[in-house]
Amino acid sequence: MDKLQFAKKAISLVVSIGAGAIATQIIQNNSAPRSLIQKVTMTAGAGALGGLVAAAAAKYVEEQFDEMVDWWNKNVIKD
Numbered sequence: 150m151d152k153l154q155f156a157k158k159a160i161s162l163v164v165s166i167g168a169g170a171i172a173t174q175i176i177q178n179n180s181a182p183r184s185l186i187q188k189v190t191m192t193a194g195a196g197a198l199g200g201l202v203a204a205a206a207a208k209y210v211e212e213q214f215d216e217m218v219d220w221w222n223k224n225v226i227k228d
Contacts, residue, residue, distance in 0.1 A: 153218060160214060164207060165209045173198070173199035177204050
């Protein structure tokens with residue numbers, strides 16, 4: 150794995166963990182489950198939604214990273 154791929158994966162990991170944690174906390178802080186079933190299902194749903202947000206954020210960051218590298222190679226390095 151070259152340096153650019155490593156940087157892209159590291160940035161993607163940090164963003165996805167942060168986005169997933171934020172989405173999960175928003176749901177947990179804005180819901181008041183009353184029964185055990187509600188607690189279990191809301192926790193599972195918050196985790197699933199957090200995972201979806203994390204995956205979307207990682208995909209977006211990776212696409213932006215690739216565009217930035219392409220721009221840099223075309224406009225700064227000019228092979």
